[in-house]
Amino acid sequence: xxxxxxxxxLLKSSAKALATGVVxxxxxxxxxxxxxxxxxxxxxxxxxxxxxxxxxxxPWIRTPxxxxxxxxxxxxxxxxxxxxxxxxxxASIITGQYxxxxxxxxxxxxxxxxxxxxxxxxxxxxxxxxFIGKWxxxxxxxxxxxxxxxxxxxxxTGQGVYHDCPLIIDxxxxxxxxxxxxxxxxxxxxxxxQQQKDSPFCLYLSHxxxxxxxxxxxxxxxxxYSDESIDxxxxxxxRFAGMVNGEIYGGxxxxxxxxxxxxxxxxxxxxxxxxxxxxxxDRLGIADNTIVIYTTDNGMLVGDNxxxxxxxxxxxxxxxxxxxxxxxxxxxxxxxxxxMVLNIDIAPTLLDMAGLDIPxxxxxxxxxxxLQDQTRTxxxxxxxxxxxxxxxxxxxxxxxxxxxxxxxxxxxxxxxxPELFDIREDLDRFENLINTPQGQAxxxxxxxxxEHYRRQKNHG
Amino acid sequence: MDKSFTAANPPDSIRRLFxxxxxxxxxxxALQMSYDLLGYIDNKSIYRTLAAVNWVLLVLSxxxxxxxxxxxxxxxxxxxxxRILASYIVPxxxxxxxxxxxxxxxxxxxxxxxxxFESVQLLVLISQVALIGGCELVYRWxxxxxxxxxxxxxPGPIIAIILSVIPLYFILIYESxxxxxxxxxxxxxxxxx
Numbered sequence: 001x002x003x004x005x006x007x008x009x010l011l012k013s014s015a016k017a018l019a020t021g022v023v024x025x026x027x028x029x030x031x032x033x034x035x036x037x038x039x040x041x042x043x044x045x046x047x048x049x050x051x052x053x054x055x056x057x058x059p060w061i062r063t064p065x066x067x068x069x070x071x072x073x074x075x076x077x078x079x080x081x082x083x084x085x086x087x088x089x090x091a092s093i094i095t096g097q098y099x100x101x102x103x104x105x106x107x108x109x110x111x112x113x114x115x116x117x118x119x120x121x122x123x124x125x126x127x128x129x130x131f132i133g134k135w136x137x138x139x140x141x142x143x144x145x146x147x148x149x150x151x152x153x154x155x156x157t158g159q160g161v162y163h164d165c166p167l168i169i170d171x172x173x174x175x176x177x178x179x180x181x182x183x184x185x186x187x188x189x190x191x192x193x194q195q196q197k198d199s200p201f202c203l204y205l206s207h208x209x210x211x212x213x214x215x216x217x218x219x220x221x222x223x224x225y226s227d228e229s230i231d232x233x234x235x236x237x238x239r240f241a242g243m244v245n246g247e248i249y250g251g252x253x254x255x256x257x258x259x260x261x262x263x264x265x266x267x268x269x270x271x272x273x274x275x276x277x278x279x280x281x282d283r284l285g286i287a288d289n290t291i292v293i294y295t296t297d298n299g300m301l302v303g304d305n306x307x308x309x310x311x312x313x314x315x316x317x318x319x320x321x322x323x324x325x326x327x328x329x330x331x332x333x334x335x336x337x338x339x340m341v342l343n344i345d346i347a348p349t350l351l352d353m354a355g356l357d358i359p360x361x362x363x364x365x366x367x368x369x370x371l372q373d374q375t376r377t378x379x380x381x382x383x384x385x386x387x388x389x390x391x392x393x394x395x396x397x398x399x400x401x402x403x404x405x406x407x408x409x410x411x412x413x414x415x416x417x418p419e420l421f422d423i424r425e426d427l428d429r430f431e432n433l434i435n436t437p438q439g440q441a442x443x444x445x446x447x448x449x450x451e452h453y454r455r456q457k458n459h460g
Numbered sequence: 461m462d463k464s465f466t467a468a469n470p471p472d473s474i475r476r477l478f479x480x481x482x483x484x485x486x487x488x489x490a491l492q493m494s495y496d497l498l499g500y501i502d503n504k505s506i507y508r509t510l511a512a513v514n515w516v517l518l519v520l521s522x523x524x525x526x527x528x529x530x531x532x533x534x535x536x537x538x539x540x541x542x543r544i545l546a547s548y549i550v551p552x553x554x555x556x557x558x559x560x561x562x563x564x565x566x567x568x569x570x571x572x573x574x575x576x577f578e579s580v581q582l583l584v585l586i587s588q589v590a591l592i593g594g595c596e597l598v599y600r601w602x603x604x605x606x607x608x609x610x611x612x613x614x615p616g617p618i619i620a621i622i623l624s625v626i627p628l629y630f631i632l633i634y635e636s637x638x639x640x641x642x643x644x645x646x647x648x649x650x651x652x653x
Contacts, residue, residue, distance in 0.1 A: 108645060108648075108649045108653060109653070156635075156638055157638075157642055213636075231504070235502075235504040235507050235508060236499075237508070238507065238508035238509075238511040238512045238515070239508070239512040239515075240511075240512055240515040240516065240519075241511070241515075243515070243519075244495070244515065245561065246558075246561070246562070248580055306499075388566070388653075390645050390648050390649075392574065392578050392579075392641075394561065394562050394565055394566070394574070395565070396564070396565035396566075397565075411565075413565070413566075414564055414565045415564035415565070416564065416565070
């Protein structure tokens with residue numbers, strides 16, 4: 001097996017990445033210009049595993065609208081979150097920072113109102129801004145600066161409920177009898193777009209689905225997928241596998257097949273809501289000048305390496321469905337990109353595309369060049385971090401390095417041994433190479449990278 | 461049938477009394493080990509079927525071994541304290557196993573908090589009280605049937621059942637257990653973060 005990540009290559013790619021940053025800042029802002037600033041519709045789902053879309057090759061899940069979005073935009077094959085847990089990842093998306101910088105390190109640590117969000121910066125840049133949907137960060141509701149519309153919920157510690165979820169609309173709680181949350185939020189999103197269509201706007205539409213409990217909307221029938229096979233899932237996904245060794249808290253109780261199909265139905269229901277947003281953009285005649293991004297906070301393990309839920313550093317948990325469409329400013333639509341993009345890149349990219357400055361404090365980089373189909377390498381590796389969480393979720397603290405070829409994981413304060421996987425050969429088999437000749441050959445470079453990222457982490 | 465636990469033959473009685481819980485623990489350990497060993501089966505459908513069956517047996521063994529252990533120890537003449545202790549052996553061994561597992565990733569105090577107070581553990585530990593109350597009533601019913609005398613409905617077992625059902629309601633049913641779980645998290649946050 002070829003071993004490619006040599007020191008020379010690493011240095012070369014680091015220089016490349018550096019050059020990308022320097023040269024990138026000198027490129028004229030061709031994608032945006034004053035009054036022609038693009039609208040932004042950012043759609044975030046919850047726990048949507050990257051390969052659970054028709055366009056991503058799932059054997060039977062139906063996602064025609066996401067497939068359409070990918071056909072008209074760029075589908076990123078290598079998009080990742082830097083912490084695969086709801087609150088930290090959401091904070092990373094909205095701030096452009098790693099969890100160790102924005103401070104929301106797990107689902108128990110509070111949001112700091114001093115954090116700057118890209119919505120605040122877009123507002124300063126002349127945008128009308130709306131946050132509609134799941135906030136789900138611990139502590140009291142945030143005092144988000146620069147929002148023209150803020151609709152969210154606090155039920156079940158911010159997880160919300162699928163039916164009749166009370167919404168907090170610009171600070172006032174309103175009962176929502178008889179409604180299904182994804183449709184309700186999309187209704188508000190459409191209303192926001194209709195009101196703001198004449199000025200550049202940024203809509204942040206954040207869904208509860210497809211987070212557990214997997215309760216589907218009335219129009220997605222129980223029969224959907226009921227005859228499909230779950231043979232594509234790893235062998236570990238036996239009927240009660242969601243209830244062993246602490247996995248029980250991930251919500252995969254009792255019949256795994258039943259839960260899995262409900263999960264897939266929820267993804268299809270989210271797809272329907274994406275379709276409604278796309279249709280409305282067409283109807284309003286603003287689709288050409290609107291950037292639509294679809295992604296999620298983290299992936300989902302369904303028996304992979306014996307685990308359910310997320311949190312672990314494996315691709316099934318960290319890799320994201322990630323699609324960007326921008327008819328007016330994107331070159332060669334309908335393509336796939338292998339560039340490595342992260343959730344922390346969303347904020348700087350949107351600011352970049354809006355023609356605004358990217359603050360120094362952001363850890364992510366703009367991937368505007370990828371949308372312009374320029375042959376530049378954004379990065380060749382990234383650091384994954386997972387902090388201590390409430391013990392029912394008995395995943396240890398993790399530091400990991402993901403390169404294009406390898407995933408190296410170290411568990412902190414844990415009895416678990418380090419793991420090393422060749423991603424090219426082994427996405428599903430989880431064969432730890434750490435004590436093999438191949439593993440020993442690559443390990444020093446990966447450890448060096450790990451130390452590099454740790455130094456960055458320790459110095460903020 | 462009802463052999464008294466007398467001072468005349470304590471070693472023999474004690475041995476007999478602890479045979480049932482010991483066998484239950486051995487069965488539990490065997491099921492735990494077999495579950496792990498099944499992982500070596502490569503055939504997906506065979507593994508899934510066997511693992512699911514093994515899991516059901518493991519859960520029955522963990523949560524419901526009391527319904528076998530309690531009557532056996534009772535009919536062997538064990539006093540109430542010994543019956544209760546024997547009934548708790550398997551759940552406590554399971555809690556110990558969870559403690560060891562979690563202490564691999566968390567501090568000892570956190571692991572202890574998890575191993576005793578987490579919803580599922582509490583569910584099992586508290587439900588044993590209800591099951592013991594139920595088993596005691598069944599035992600009395602059988603005893604009365606064979607001897608024709610003895611108390612049946614006394615406050616003890618009834619109170620035990622009621623007292624355990626109330627917390628079980630909050631752990632399991634009220635707001636789908638979410639409120640209880642949230643309280644545990646808040647206490648955890650206060651104590652450890």
